[in-house]
Amino acid sequence: MLSKPPFSTGSLRPVPALLTLSLLLVAGCSDKVAGLQAATQVKDPAYQNAAYAPDGKHPSIAELSALGRQLFFDRSLSGSGQLACASCHSPAHAYGPPNDLDVGLGAIGGQTEGGRAVPSLRYLQNVPPFSEHFHDSDGDDSADAGPTGGRTWDGRASSAHEQARIPLLAPNEMGNRSPADVVAKLKRAPYAAEFRRAFGDDVFANSNRAFAKALMALEVFQETPSEFYPYSSKYDAYLRGQVKLSRREVRGLAVFNDPNKGNCASCHISTVSSEGAFPAFSDFGHIALGVPRNRRLSVNVDPSYNDLGLCGPLRTDLRDRQEYCGLFRTPSLRNVATRHSFFHNGVFHSLREVLEFYAERDTSPQRWYPHGADGKVAKFDDLPARYQQNVNREAPFGRPSGDKPAFNARDIDDMLAFLKTLNDGYQLPAKPRPRLAKRWVTAPADTPRTCSRSCEQRQQNGRP
Numbered sequence: 001m002l003s004k005p006p007f008s009t010g011s012l013r014p015v016p017a018l019l020t021l022s023l024l025l026v027a028g029c030s031d032k033v034a035g036l037q038a039a040t041q042v043k044d045p046a047y048q049n050a051a052y053a054p055d056g057k058h059p060s061i062a063e064l065s066a067l068g069r070q071l072f073f074d075r076s077l078s079g080s081g082q083l084a085c086a087s088c089h090s091p092a093h094a095y096g097p098p099n100d101l102d103v104g105l106g107a108i109g110g111q112t113e114g115g116r117a118v119p120s121l122r123y124l125q126n127v128p129p130f131s132e133h134f135h136d137s138d139g140d141d142s143a144d145a146g147p148t149g150g151r152t153w154d155g156r157a158s159s160a161h162e163q164a165r166i167p168l169l170a171p172n173e174m175g176n177r178s179p180a181d182v183v184a185k186l187k188r189a190p191y192a193a194e195f196r197r198a199f200g201d202d203v204f205a206n207s208n209r210a211f212a213k214a215l216m217a218l219e220v221f222q223e224t225p226s227e228f229y230p231y232s233s234k235y236d237a238y239l240r241g242q243v244k245l246s247r248r249e250v251r252g253l254a255v256f257n258d259p260n261k262g263n264c265a266s267c268h269i270s271t272v273s274s275e276g277a278f279p280a281f282s283d284f285g286h287i288a289l290g291v292p293r294n295r296r297l298s299v300n301v302d303p304s305y306n307d308l309g310l311c312g313p314l315r316t317d318l319r320d321r322q323e324y325c326g327l328f329r330t331p332s333l334r335n336v337a338t339r340h341s342f343f344h345n346g347v348f349h350s351l352r353e354v355l356e357f358y359a360e361r362d363t364s365p366q367r368w369y370p371h372g373a374d375g376k377v378a379k380f381d382d383l384p385a386r387y388q389q390n391v392n393r394e395a396p397f398g399r400p401s402g403d404k405p406a407f408n409a410r411d412i413d414d415m416l417a418f419l420k421t422l423n424d425g426y427q428l429p430a431k432p433r434p435r436l437a438k439r440w441v442t443a444p445a446d447t448p449r450t451c452s453r454s455c456e457q458r459q460q461n462g463r464p
């Protein structure tokens with residue numbers, strides 16, 4: 001389980017934006033709630049001690065974040081002039097895709113298809129840099145959780161900073177030819193003057209440096225708590241003791257956590273860490289689930305193409321590691337009920353179907369996979385046979401074909417209800433008005449107000 005931000009907590013300078021926000025959030029709550037609230041905040045911005053931290057001029061976090069926001073929404077930064085980061089990572093959709101396409105569409109006129117589903121950018125602030133041997137700081141240090149962390153579905157970018165290079169330069173995303181290409185656009189942008197103010201008048205003189213600054217501004221924007229980790233779901237309110245879950249939601253959570261039923265929480269962590277950090281609903285581990293090949297994708301028209309995650313072809317440093325083929329980073333399930341495409345290749349379009357896949361992948365494989373030339377079900381059809389042993393077979397998987405699934409249709413309904421409690425933007429129910437106040441409100445305007453003794457007393461004291 002993850003609890004600590006992976007980066008150093010040694011501070012070079014104070015973090016005013018984050019501090020003010022956590023103070024605002026905790027104001028007016030009970031001590032226990034305040035403690036839990038504070039625990040949901042990130043201590044330092046990731047770039048704090050990084051090699052690419054600002055040289056020369058030191059803009060404030062507020063300046064960087066405001067600049068990063070403009071970059072994030074700027075369509076002119078794409079080769080086609082039509083795509084901004086926000087076109088794929090829409091703020092109205094938890095910074096996930098605004099549509100039900102299987103995968104992201106980019107480049108010229110938004111026509112070139114990528115091979116992967118667009119992830120939400122929320123709750124990534126504690127994703128550790130990629131490591132093959134992850135040791136949990138929360139529990140037994142000697143336990144090796146295996147490959148964990150990194151940005152993107154295969155963890156190939158070590159930070160949001162490094163990550164932003166990918167879409168800006170990828171031909172199937174924003175399609176710029178080079179950093180200099182991006183910087184030429186920055187110079188013409190309406191916020192060019194702000195960019196100079198933040199980083200110095202000569203910032204555009206060296207395009208590699210200017211490009212690095214742009215990436216940093218994007219990264220800092222992506223660490224804005226209110227936008228990227230608001231912790232404003234019903235489940236968060238429940239963890240803070242502010243609201244109860246419905247009976248159906250409680251049952252769904254129990255199936256989700258039960259090691260013999262959903263066993264979901266073994267990868268999609270659901271509990272507050274020992275240090276009080278709220279769960280991201282992912283341990284960010286890399287796992288092969290053997291999801292069906294998405295035959296609608298243009299990359300998959302070539303039968304010899306397989307997206308093998310950790311072992312390539314998009315990621316190249318672990319190409320020779322057979323045991324890593326088919327592994328993808330476990331996504332957070334926060335806001336998952338707002339998505340319309342699921343898994344790294346966007347093969348499913350309904351959350352119910354995803355849960356049915358978990359229940360029946362092994363018990364009814366014929367429902368999920370096509371038949372091979374030999375007439376048998378070609379299970380794990382997106383993985384060459386030699387890699388199929390990498391597929392996870394722990395609960396809820398691992399039951400023989402024809403057996404009863406680990407959870408049933410009612411469990412699925414309950415889990416669907418529970419998963420909706422992970423959507424941000426939950427409004428706490430209005431506090432029931434005191435009975436007296438209600439009587440006042442409902443009394444016709446011309447009837448004299450009735451007031452009890454204690455009410456009269458309060459009125460004398462100047463309170464309602």
Ligand code: HEC
Nearest residue numbers: 085088104105106116117118119151152153163164167173
């Ligand atoms: C054409 C659609 C598209 C655009 C435009 C786009 N992205 Fe993405 N983004 C994706 C896809 C698809 C992935 C998953 C890539 C992968 O796994 O290889 C992704 C992954 C990411 C991730 C990693 C998330 C994680 O879970 O680790 C970050 C961060 C990110 N994008 C930020 C940005 C930023 C910043 C921009 C603008 C500079 C941007 N994206 C533009 C489609 C897009």
Ligand code: HEC
Nearest residue numbers: 262263264267287289328329330331342343344354358392
């Ligand atoms: C062994 C670890 C593991 C377990 C157990 C597990 N998951 Fe997952 N989950 C993953 C991984 C890894 C992915 C991404 C797989 C891929 O795309 O290839 C994923 C993807 C998902 C997605 C798609 C999210 C998205 O953004 O596309 C949902 C929904 C989901 N899991 C729900 C569940 C539920 C519900 C359970 C319990 C029934 C569960 N998971 C159990 C590891 C796990």
